[in-house]
Amino acid sequence: MLPAWTARFTPASDGVASPFTLLAVYELLALLFGLGGLVWAVLRGHRFGIALGVWAGAGILLLLLMPGKTGLDTLWGLLPLALLTGIAIEQLAQGLGERGDWLSEGLHIPVVILLWIRLYLALASYAVSGNSADLALVLLVFALQALLSVVFALGLSFGGALRSAAVGTGVVLLAMMISAGWGVAYVRPSDPREPLVSDPTAVEVRDLVGTLRDLSWQRTGLPQTLEFTLEAAPDSVLAWYLRGFVAHHRIESLGVRGGEEIADVLVTTRLDPVGLSAEYVGQSFTLHRSWDSATIACISDWPPQCHSAVGWWLFRDSSAVPVPAVDQQAVLWVQTQAGLSKDAGLSE
Numbered sequence: 220m221l222p223a224w225t226a227r228f229t230p231a232s233d234g235v236a237s238p239f240t241l242l243a244v245y246e247l248l249a250l251l252f253g254l255g256g257l258v259w260a261v262l263r264g265h266r267f268g269i270a271l272g273v274w275a276g277a278g279i280l281l282l283l284l285m286p287g288k289t290g291l292d293t294l295w296g297l298l299p300l301a302l303l304t305g306i307a308i309e310q311l312a313q314g315l316g317e318r319g320d321w322l323s324e325g326l327h328i329p330v331v332i333l334l335w336i337r338l339y340l341a342l343a344s345y346a347v348s349g350n351s352a353d354l355a356l357v358l359l360v361f362a363l364q365a366l367l368s369v370v371f372a373l374g375l376s377f378g379g380a381l382r383s384a385a386v387g388t389g390v391v392l393l394a395m396m397i398s399a400g401w402g403v404a405y406v407r408p409s410d411p412r413e414p415l416v417s418d419p420t421a422v423e424v425r426d427l428v429g430t431l432r433d434l435s436w437q438r439t440g441l442p443q444t445l446e447f448t449l450e451a452a453p454d455s456v457l458a459w460y461l462r463g464f465v466a467h468h469r470i471e472s473l474g475v476r477g478g479e480e481i482a483d484v485l486v487t488t489r490l491d492p493v494g495l496s497a498e499y500v501g502q503s504f505t506l507h508r509s510w511d512s513a514t515i516a517c518i519s520d521w522p523p524q525c526h527s528a529v530g531w532w533l534f535r536d537s538s539a540v541p542v543p544a545v546d547q548q549a550v551l552w553v554q555t556q557a558g559l560s561k562d563a564g565l566s567e
Contacts, residue, residue, distance in 0.1 A: 236414035238282040241293045244414060244532065245399045246300070248392035253300030255385070256307035268306050275299035308389070314382050320375060324383040327371045331387025334364045339391075339533075346530035351522040402535065411510040411543050412535045420456050423505040427486070427549055428460055430502070434484065434553075435464070447484035456506065457486065457549055483554035492552055499552040509546035 242250045253275065260268020278295030285292075315324070338360040345353035372380035402413070409419040435445035446466040450473055451457040458469060473481070473492065485492060485499065488506065492499055515531045518524035527537045 253303040256303035271299040327383035335391040349526040421505040427504040448482045450487035485552040501552040503548045506549045507547040508543035510543040
């Protein structure tokens with residue numbers, strides 16, 4: 220186990236986002252409130268909070284030194300940050316219960332939420348249009364947020380303004396965290412532009428499975444009894460998705476199949492099944508998509524052009540690359556003599 224763990228310090232892992240990127244995209248609430256909890260622990264001499272801060276710093280530093288990391292390794296820094304967030308929220312709730320002015324602070328909280336929502340809308344407009352005037356509006360909202368916080372601090376107290384600003388900001392960050400988690404789990408689970416997703420399988424693979432089920436219904440009267448040949452490794456994505464077809468037989472390679480006969484239905488990643496005696500027609504299905512994160516880099520100009528990066532941060536989208544490029548395809552080949560190509564709607 221120790222050699223396998225230490226070996227992860229040497230190889231570079233392409234396409235893996237930095238821990239700060241993952242935290243800023245998916246756990247901004249834990250990142251900001253965790254840092255706030257650490258500041259409180261240092262100022263008050265809270266030993267457990269300081270220990271959590273050391274743990275979080277060591278975990279993130281270890282991730283930065285280890286190129287061969289995965290998204291799950293971010294827990295080394297996220298777990299102590301989550302505990303520090305709990306400390307910060309506990310102190311915030313205790314302050315509201317003991318010293319809170321519900322009338323004045325209750326007025327400041329919705330103002331803070333509305334201003335952050337307006338800032339989000341300005342960023343969304345900038346991501347879509349690239350208009351630099353929206354960036355000026357973002358700065359104006361920041362300035363107005365700070366000005367109103369100073370006004371409430373003068374009218375109430377510094378602690379009251381800080382508590383109400385923290386509550387309003389926390390509500391907005393919680394909504395962003397839920398939105399990011401929902402997006403990666405349900406909306407874009409196969410999008411390579413999600414940094415938490417590693418080598419995702421395209422959703423079009425389900426179309427391949429559905430097409431094979433239709434062929435199975437036509438030929439056998441059952442959905443998963445079609446006999447076909449699968450050219451794939453035993454641990455491949457295709458072998459996993461097609462594991463329910465009980466009559467298929469898998470081969471490692473068409474070139475080294477030995478004396479095995481190829482069925483009149485063939486599933487492979489080859490775009491041209493060379494070396495087969497019969498004539499086949501096929502239909503391709505996207506298996507993997509790739510995306511180059513360099514397309515969202517900011518252009519060093521004045522005013523700076525960062526709308527692609529902002530669009531990716533908000534929506535996992537980019538005007539430069541509206542759809543990730545096809546990286547690998549799976550092809551369903553059917554013998555023309557079998558009479559299936561016309562019924563299945565396959566074309567050369």
